Amino acid sequence: MARTRDQAPSARATVKQTAARADYEAETVYAIIDQALVGTVSIAMDGQPFALPMMVARIDDQIYLHGSRTSRIIKHLTAGNEVCVAFTIIDGIVVARSGMNCSANYRSVVVHGKGTAVEGAEKAELLHQITYTIIPGSKGDYREHLPEELKATSLIRIPLNEAASKVRVGGPKDDKDDVALPHWAGVIPLTHVYGEPLPAADLPAGIETPEYALKFPLKN
Amino acid sequence: MARTRDQAPSARATVKQTAARADYEAETVYAIIDQALVGTVSIAMDGQPFALPMMVARIDDQIYLHGSRTSRIIKHLTAGNEVCVAFTIIDGIVVARSGMNCSANYRSVVVHGKGTAVEGAEKAELLHQITYTIIPGSKGDYREHLPEELKATSLIRIPLNEAASKVRVGGPKDDKDDVALPHWAGVIPLTHVYGEPLPAADLPAGIETPEYALKFPLKN
Numbered sequence: 001m002a003r004t005r006d007q008a009p010s011a012r013a014t015v016k017q018t019a020a021r022a023d024y025e026a027e028t029v030y031a032i033i034d035q036a037l038v039g040t041v042s043i044a045m046d047g048q049p050f051a052l053p054m055m056v057a058r059i060d061d062q063i064y065l066h067g068s069r070t071s072r073i074i075k076h077l078t079a080g081n082e083v084c085v086a087f088t089i090i091d092g093i094v095v096a097r098s099g100m101n102c103s104a105n106y107r108s109v110v111v112h113g114k115g116t117a118v119e120g121a122e123k124a125e126l127l128h129q130i131t132y133t134i135i136p137g138s139k140g141d142y143r144e145h146l147p148e149e150l151k152a153t154s155l156i157r158i159p160l161n162e163a164a165s166k167v168r169v170g171g172p173k174d175d176k177d178d179v180a181l182p183h184w185a186g187v188i189p190l191t192h193v194y195g196e197p198l199p200a201a202d203l204p205a206g207i208e209t210p211e212y213a214l215k216f217p218l219k220n
Numbered sequence: 221m222a223r224t225r226d227q228a229p230s231a232r233a234t235v236k237q238t239a240a241r242a243d244y245e246a247e248t249v250y251a252i253i254d255q256a257l258v259g260t261v262s263i264a265m266d267g268q269p270f271a272l273p274m275m276v277a278r279i280d281d282q283i284y285l286h287g288s289r290t291s292r293i294i295k296h297l298t299a300g301n302e303v304c305v306a307f308t309i310i311d312g313i314v315v316a317r318s319g320m321n322c323s324a325n326y327r328s329v330v331v332h333g334k335g336t337a338v339e340g341a342e343k344a345e346l347l348h349q350i351t352y353t354i355i356p357g358s359k360g361d362y363r364e365h366l367p368e369e370l371k372a373t374s375l376i377r378i379p380l381n382e383a384a385s386k387v388r389v390g391g392p393k394d395d396k397d398d399v400a401l402p403h404w405a406g407v408i409p410l411t412h413v414y415g416e417p418l419p420a421a422d423l424p425a426g427i428e429t430p431e432y433a434l435k436f437p438l439k440n
Contacts, residue, residue: 050232082269084269108273183362184423200405213406
């Protein structure tokens with residue numbers, strides 16, 4: 001993916017509403033997906049929409065999701081059907097002088113594409129990489145996958161060549177005539193804060209909390 | 221909506237994967253939607269899934285979303301087609317002794333249903349109510365809607381009679397044999413914190429920051 005900010009990759013990936021907020025550059029798309037960690041995975045089945053939040057990891061210009069081989073969505077994606085994955089981070093509530101101009105500051109990405117099931121040694125290796133991507137710096141702090149785990153789990157790869165981000169920042173955009181009204185206007189910022197790690201109740205004595213947990217998320 | 225925790229409202233609303241985490245009670249569903257503020261709205265159009273994050277307000281046993289009358293999703297919902305709306309709040313990263321048992325603590329709701337376009341005086345009144353719902357305690361701090369705003373904006377109502385929540389809490393659930401391994405395990409909690417309100421750059425002098433912004437979100 002190497003496009004300019006305004007260069008949409010396809011018709012369906014083009015942001016239509018408030019198009020000035022659209023951004024198709026990889027750097028923006030990657031940063032939002034990487035922070036979001038969870039995406040809403042949507043499919044169309046028998047003409048009906050189904051959506052489910054799932055953990056999603058980005059590696060290079062692909063995203064990966066995994067789940068039980070028996071899951072409805074995973075089976076649908078393994079069969080090569082279309083998928084849409086949406087990521088959203090809310091950064092604040094925008095209060096305007098009119099209800100219609102109230103809004104939210106947010107960063108979102110919508111990905112359109114088809115999934116591919118990854119199998120064999122590549123799957124086992126990528127399932128580790130996904131964990132290190134979601135929990136940066138934790139490499140090596142896990143046991144090896146078991147054959148029955150690999151058998152029960154499907155890994156789906158979706159390319160990011162049809163991804164678009166949309167970002168709203170800043171204060172309210174009120175109608176010119178409204179600015180003098182005696183109503184408060186501004187932004188209530190929302191931040192997402194990782195706190196002090198809580199060791200598992202059954203953690204054996206002597207295992208210290210690692211840096212990757214204390215300073216989550218470490219830069220990869 | 222008045223069901224017990226285990227009573228799914230329909231086949232498609234029944235949680236299939238890790239069904240023990242499912243909860244169909246209104247109180248749980250309402251609390252998650254009310255905190256999330258933004259839902260991912262998914263539709264199936266010509267066999268393809270389309271998803272978009274939108275601000276969603278819950279009033280009683282319905283959710284409401286609004287948008288430009290010309291928007292693709294709004295037009296699709298106004299025509300009475302199926303919709304799926306997903307809400308997700310992530311509460312932490314769960315680190316296990318194996319990559320496969322790593323997880324996230326989360327609260328999610330998935331709503332299936334059909335939208336109805338609300339029109340006329342009810343629409344104007346509900347559009348105000350939606351603002352007071354998203355920004356509790358702000359009633360009266362806005363100018364009246366303009367006729368051209370009401371004309372350009374569609375309001376869609378979706379009932380919550382087919383809603384299911386799914387909640388994961390607590391520490392890692394490792395395989396029994398893994399507990400003694402020399403790997404750290406636990407939860408890295410994630411909290412969502414509203415900060416000090418930032419007044420708009422063009423706010424006239426003398427307008428104080430209201431309590432609804434200082435203590436966001438006030439209880440309604």
